[in-house]
Amino acid sequence: MNIGFIGLGTMGKAMASNLVKAGFSVKVWNRSQAPVEALVALGAKSAQSPADFGDVEVLVSMLADDATVQQVLVDDGAIASLKTGALHINMATVSLKLAQSLDAQHQQQGLGYIGAPVLGRVDVAEAGKLNILAAGKAALLEKAEPLFAVLGAKTWVFGESPAQANVVKLAANFCLASAIETMGEASALVRGHGGSGQAFLDMLTNTVFAAPAYKTYGNLIAHEQYQPAGFKLSLGLKDVRLALEAGEAGKVPMPFASTMKDNFLDAMAHGDGELDWAALATVAARRAGLS
Structure with missing residues (x-):
């Protein structure tokens, strides 16, 4: 062939x-x-x-x-x-x-x-x-x-229909972005009260969220290891935007995606577009005065 x-x-x-x-x-x-x-x-x-x-x-x-x-x-x-x-x-x-x-x-x-x-x-x-x-x-x-x-x-x-696969991929990437966002906010909460964000994420990804995506991105967030980028933050923004467009086309509200789009834009505005999209977690830390 x-x-x-x-x-x-x-x-x-x-x-x-x-x-x-x-x-x-x-x-x-x-x-x-x-x-x-x-x-x-x-x-x-x-x-x-x-x-x-x-x-x-x-x-x-x-x-x-x-x-x-x-x-x-x-x-x-x-x-x-x-x-x-x-x-x-x-x-x-x-x-x-x-x-x-x-x-x-x-x-x-x-x-x-x-x-x-x-x-x-x-x-x-x-x-x-x-x-x-x-x-x-x-x-x-x-x-x-x-x-x-x-x-x-x-x-x-x-x-x-080939387009069905693309909608599924956008939905999956929306879930991945959501995982990064929630781990970023949750670790910032723990750090804001003097705890270890790294220890928290280690616990989380080996107990209630012991899944490959959480382990991979939880480890990157815990160690602030955003370079080299396996998947650029700018591409994450692109995919969240595309998910929102698909939602609008299907009359499917996606309020959390709208919030995440703004958080991606925040990261982009701070020059993080070329970093791994796990760097979305820095938005919550920065807003909490932790970075």
């Missing part, structure tokens, strides 16, 4: 590397050349441009946001270059509106399309243990399964 892969950021590079190591023929493209060169050294081929994927059966894209997806996949001709019957797997976290637009464009062009954003940080991607949130026609999901088996620990299917 000939595979194309567009978007070799920290997540995409790890994912594409795993496909090459698994023996797939992989052609890659990225705006910066360093990760392309690294993949070529592993055995991948280099595409000349986003429009150089007419020879692939499956195109996988892992891009940062709506604007980049629109530019690279649509404006720069990646989708248009695909031959009729090819499959595109969009693994980016995008808005509901863009997901629906991409679905329509693929149908008009006679292409298969799957929405398949993922849960997991870079170390999880490197280990091939991502949770893949997928939606699309059953036959297309079956075609994609050999790739998903390399990239992830499990594929969770959420319907036949």
Whole structure:
């Protein structure tokens, strides 16, 4: 199976590397050349441009946001270059509106399309243990399964409309942001009365919230370890905004998301946009006079 892969950021590079190591023929493209060169050294081929994927059966894209997806996949001709019957797997976290637009464009062009954003940080991607949130026609999901088996620990299917997977990812990221926010506020409360925020978070993540997300982000908050960013705070703001847009489109009130958006903006205003989104916890600490 000939595979194309567009978007070799920290997540995409790890994912594409795993496909090459698994023996797939992989052609890659990225705006910066360093990760392309690294993949070529592993055995991948280099595409000349986003429009150089007419020879692939499956195109996988892992891009940062709506604007980049629109530019690279649509404006720069990646989708248009695909031959009729090819499959595109969009693994980016995008808005509901863009997901629906991409679905329509693929149908008009006679292409298969799957929405398949993922849960997991870079170390999880490197280990091939991502949770893949997928939606699309059953036959297309079956075609994609050999790739998903390399990239992830499990594929969770959420319907036949690709956009459904994107809504699920936004909902999941909203829950993660909520966990960071509540741990940040709770640890600030403990610190405000002379207690140890680190000890509190250690207890919390090993008792009532002994779950991977709480452990990971609780540890980052406890040790104020916000660099290097596994997922930038600016991207967290983007995803909360997209969740609010999806809520409005579905007439679903999300009052806590509105509050968190303002807290993300507070962090951005203090120059934290490039830090890990666990740095959202600094907002509560700063307001309490603890940092």
